[in-house]
Amino acid sequence: xxxxxxxxxxxxxxxxxxxxxxxxxxxxxxxxxxxxxxxxxxxxxxxxxxxxxxxxxxxxxxxxxxxxxxxxxxxxxxxxxxxxxxxxxxxxxxxxxxxxxxxxxxxxxxxxxxxxxxxxxxxxxxxxxxxxxxxxxxxxxxxxxxxxxxxxxxxxxxxxxxxxxxxxxxxxxxxxxxxxxxxxxxxxxxxxxxxxxxxxxxxxxxxxxxxxxxxxxxxxxxxxxxx
Amino acid sequence: xxxxxxxxxxxxxxxxxxxxxxxxxxxxxxxxxxxxxxxxxxxxxxxxxxxxxxxxxxxxxxxxxxxxxxxxxxxxxxxxxxxxxxxxxxxxxxxxxxxxxxxxxxxxxxxxxxxxxxxxxxxxxxxxxxxxxxxxxxxxxxxxxxxxxxxxxxxxxxxxxxxxxxxxxxxxxxxxxxxxxxxxxxxxxxxxxxxxxxxxxxxxxxxxxxxxxxxxxxxx
Numbered sequence: 001x002x003x004x005x006x007x008x009x010x011x012x013x014x015x016x017x018x019x020x021x022x023x024x025x026x027x028x029x030x031x032x033x034x035x036x037x038x039x040x041x042x043x044x045x046x047x048x049x050x051x052x053x054x055x056x057x058x059x060x061x062x063x064x065x066x067x068x069x070x071x072x073x074x075x076x077x078x079x080x081x082x083x084x085x086x087x088x089x090x091x092x093x094x095x096x097x098x099x100x101x102x103x104x105x106x107x108x109x110x111x112x113x114x115x116x117x118x119x120x121x122x123x124x125x126x127x128x129x130x131x132x133x134x135x136x137x138x139x140x141x142x143x144x145x146x147x148x149x150x151x152x153x154x155x156x157x158x159x160x161x162x163x164x165x166x167x168x169x170x171x172x173x174x175x176x177x178x179x180x181x182x183x184x185x186x187x188x189x190x191x192x193x194x195x196x197x198x199x200x201x202x203x204x205x206x207x208x209x210x211x212x213x214x215x216x217x218x219x220x221x222x223x224x225x226x227x
Numbered sequence: 228x229x230x231x232x233x234x235x236x237x238x239x240x241x242x243x244x245x246x247x248x249x250x251x252x253x254x255x256x257x258x259x260x261x262x263x264x265x266x267x268x269x270x271x272x273x274x275x276x277x278x279x280x281x282x283x284x285x286x287x288x289x290x291x292x293x294x295x296x297x298x299x300x301x302x303x304x305x306x307x308x309x310x311x312x313x314x315x316x317x318x319x320x321x322x323x324x325x326x327x328x329x330x331x332x333x334x335x336x337x338x339x340x341x342x343x344x345x346x347x348x349x350x351x352x353x354x355x356x357x358x359x360x361x362x363x364x365x366x367x368x369x370x371x372x373x374x375x376x377x378x379x380x381x382x383x384x385x386x387x388x389x390x391x392x393x394x395x396x397x398x399x400x401x402x403x404x405x406x407x408x409x410x411x412x413x414x415x416x417x418x419x420x421x422x423x424x425x426x427x428x429x430x431x432x433x434x435x436x437x438x439x440x441x442x443x444x445x446x447x
Contacts, residue, residue, distance in 0.1 A: 060427040061420050062388035065399055069416040072403075076412055154293035161295075161392060168296060175303070191304040195292045202291035 003186060004193065007174055014170030015197070021156040021166055024088055026149060029095035036096065037103025038129075051100060058097035063155060066090045071162045083163045091155050098148050098225035105222040106141035107133060144222040146209035150202045151225055157198070168194060235414050238405055245401030246422060252315070252397060253384045256322035260383065263323060264330025264376070271335055282331065289328035294386055297321055302393045318390040318397075326383040330376060337372030338364060370441050377434035381427055388423075398422060 004011065040051040058066065067090035074081040081089070110133045118128040160168035171194045178186050213219070267282045289297070302317045312320060341364045349359040391399040402415040409415075 057424070060385070060424050062385040062399065062423055064388045064391065065402075065416065065419060065423065068399075068403065069412075069420065072406060072412040073416060076410070150291065154291075157293040157295045168293070168299075172299075185307045188300075188304040188307040191296065191300040194296050195288075195300055198292045198296060199288060203287065206287075206291055 003174060003178060003190070007170075010174070011167075011170055014165060014167040017159075017165055018153070018156050018167040021084070021087065021091075021159060021164065022149075022153045025091045025095055025152055025156070028088070028092040029099050029148075029152070032092070032096035033099025033103045037100045038107065040100060040104040041107045055097045055100050058094050063090070063094050064158060064161070066094055067158050067162065083159065086162055087156070087159045087164055091152065091158070094155070095148065095152050098151075099145070102141055102144045102148065102222050102225070103137075105220075106137035106144075109140045109220040109222075110136045139216040140219040140222055142216065143209045143213040143219070144225075146205055146212060148225050150205040150209070153202055153205065154198065167197065230417075231411060231414055234409070234411050235418050238415070238418075241401050241405065242398065242418060242422070245396060245398035248395065249384070249387050249397040252318055252322065252390065252395070253387045256319050256326065256387070257380045257383055259319065259323035260326035260330050260379070261376075263327025264334050267327065267331035268334035268338060271331070272338055286328045286331055289325055290332075294321070294325050295389055295392065297325060298389055298393060314393060314395050317393060318387070318395050321390075322383055322387060325386065326379050329379040329382075333372045333375040333379060334368060336375065337368035337370075340371050341367050370445075373438055373441060374434070377430075377437070381430050381434070384426060384430065385423065 036051050036054070039047055042048070067087055070081065070090045071083065071086040074086065114132055114136065115128060118132045123132070156166055157168040159166040160172060163169070171190045175185070175187050175190050178184060267286070270278045270282050298317075298321045301312070301321050302314075305312065345363060345367075346359060349363055354362065387397060388399040390397050391403060394400065396404075398419050402419045406412045406415050
């Protein structure tokens, strides 16, 4: 275990990078999901079809292919993307595809009569949406969205493949260093520790998701995202 | 830079080889993950002492850690303590363990919907508890869990792309390998995206057919 103490500064930097990556992606994902998820509940058939196509596209392509496509493809198109930007873009596109489905499902789970009653009371559509529908839909959205956040944190490990110095990358570098300099291969211990740390972070999020589910009462189950 | 379609035609045989490996690994892993699912859900259902907690820990561990780290642990970590598996079997083990955890949960969800009243009805018809599970609980649970189980199988197929990172010559590996020498990233990635999309679409279509077929006895 001494390598944990020896490399503490390095490890905490990696963890911070993982969290930073997850937070930035979460922010963009939430913005896109809120907007497109709402638009997907409107009447326009073209709009719904276009959003549906986007969702299906990014849910069908393996995440690693998506990230590689952006990372290796962008320079060929003359776009200069840092590894951090490439991973952020790739995971945001994938995360929002899942987020849109959650938001759409949550909004549609609010009974129709809520709209009609509010309409009868003379509220404007914008007010109905903001004050009546959104608060009720959040009860269904929050547990599923926390589940998505767990997957997002896990997916940031893809950063290691394109050279973002996040947690998994730090583990890989520690293994390389010890193998080259000390002649011992600590791969088993290092990867076990990496697994454990992700486990602690994601378990906490999973626990939060289940807690919200219990706390908010019985809600229609939304499609659970899967990596 | 223009899209060079002729280049893709020359690379077609290599891509087909990769596709074949992807399909092979995925099919084997899907079968093994179903086996793990049935075993795990059975253990949870019968509340076997000790084993139940072990299964619960396994499911939580898989679901709350990145599959990429699981793969590195199996491929680079286990050999360091003397457990060496070939490239192919490391990949199969990783995918099966990953999907198996989800299949346990999928099946358990289905079994939970088998109503207590049904069990009493079974007892009234003098079915033994084994007969009850074989003839009533399992068929019902399978129908309920089927959509989720097929989704997990499709996810497994997509996640087989992670095996590129350890060097198994599946579809994504072939593409990345060729890009390193030919720099045709746009063409290659477009090609494999289309292939993955087609695979997922075909699987989803088959899944829909199967679901409709199994629902038939329940429709009026």
